[in-house]
Amino acid sequence: MAVYTEVSDEEVEAFAHAYGLGEVTGLKGIAEGVENSNYLLVTAEGQYILTLYEKRVNPKDLPFFIGVMDHLAGRGVPCPVPLKRPDGEALGRLAGRPAAIITFLKGLWPRKIRPEHCAELGAALARMHLAGLDFPMTRPNDLGREGWRPLLDKSADGAEGVMPDLAAALYRELDFLEANWPSGLPRGLIHADLFPDNVFFQHDRLTGLIDFYFACTDDFAYDLAVCLNAWCFESDHSFNVTKARLLLRNYTAERAVSRHELAALPILARGAALRFLLTRLYDWIHTPEGAFVRKKDPLEYWKKLRFHQGVSGPGAYGLEA
């Protein structure tokens, strides 16, 4: 759920008016997203998303996130467009929080992933990477490889309560990843959190990419590795190689991928699995009981990590030799 800050009708009216919008005829808190407060804002002009940025988002990063959407939308990527006020600014303040209004994208996120979704995703991800090539801003990946050890250190004590020997196994994995992490891969603007609830479809065609609040500068292939984890496992934790093949084949059809990048996929996929395992583990251990958040099972990503650990090469993801 995601309404942490309540806003009054007068405040919303005044805020929307500053962006040139007319009468506000509806405001509904949206139960999706966990970092910020999101409202569906209905005005005479149509529908928008009003986002109030909450404490987990660093205000210094907001110009980057707004810039990403602005840039990508200008390059034809189907992503939300931040509205601007006459002074050219997209960011404002509402109810004591930084806030912005972005366009409402058509489409539904897929509750059941089908192979066609993965095919569309692969192509869209590649086009997003290409569209970001001339984006001038950069942002380090806070939850990239260098962020993992401090995150694990904070959760190691509680990890035993989640699964026996989990902390030791994760430290071993971390040692391995730090020793073997690839370098020199092509990098640029990545989404870094492209889970199914951030991708909209209509009739099996991809219509939108949303939630750029983890976007950063990192290896393009790492974004692919996140998607392999998020889209290609079934609910019984089995890996669906057909979905992976379609994801990768459609990605590589749009963006030329080097042999070096492909060879790195298994270790990047281990890293991506560890990243989501670690943040889920942290939230699992540190979220107070009764807090208003649906906790996600960290062990789902332990099973995914175990799968990637058993992979001998990128062929396991359906890539032809």
Place this chain on the structure above:
Amino acid sequence: MAVYTEVSDEEVEAFAHAYGLGEVTGLKGIAEGVENSNYLLVTAEGQYILTLYEKRVNPKDLPFFIGVMDHLAGRGVPCPVPLKRPDGEALGRLAGRPAAIITFLKGLWPRKIRPEHCAELGAALARMHLAGLDFPMTRPNDLGREGWRPLLDKSADGAEGVMPDLAAALYRELDFLEANWPSGLPRGLIHADLFPDNVFFQHDRLTGLIDFYFACTDDFAYDLAVCLNAWCFESDHSFNVTKARLLLRNYTAERAVSRHELAALPILARGAALRFLLTRLYDWIHTPEGAFVRKKDPLEYWKKLRFHQGVSGPGAYGLEA
């Protein structure tokens, strides 16, 4: 938050199509309401609310709730209209749950209550009561006076953890209410849960009443008593007699209220305070830690109950003698 059941795009498309709606272009879980799963459904025709009825709602009550909205909307009450399929039915099944599509009402619920809101509310509540006079269905108030003792029995053991001697004080109150509860008051269709988040406004004019899922057949003045509790206390628990006076004056301007009803207001207000105290107390004690629900403080209603206990007559609510 209120999305308990996830629905797939194909299921939603087929469901909406049966109601004569065209392409579904958006589906967003709504973070309001706690009993059911509510989605904003966007189609080529406009916006609707899709509700999946969850376990706390008795399916046998659904025809009553749908009938209430249908009837009141037909009498000009600004409430949602349930869409009907060609077979005349409003209720369907979606993702294994009973479900319905209702119209989207314009307006925002007031986060800060002003006296003007209470004035509008009073008139709208009276008009709703009058519009329900020829509604042919009836439904007992499950959370009316007869429901309170069993509810308290289930929470008495845990009540001490909330406040010392709370259970004993509530049993004393219950004894008093059972001995002194008024009879013979005018009754009919009431909303029974008309809190601010169920009432929409635009520019201080009331534009909608929603969430009829506690509607039942009970004393009209009890509905007023619920509103006195829900609308006329400030966040510091002080009673705002100006708001109460406007609520009551505008109600009585629309519907003739007997001296008997007015005299009963203090005890009805105690009963209404106890009703919300008891359901909050039950949820406070029985909701598992970590459950995905924001618990409401039962003691807020203890303070309201204490206020009404100290009232000597309806004049305390701003009514002229």
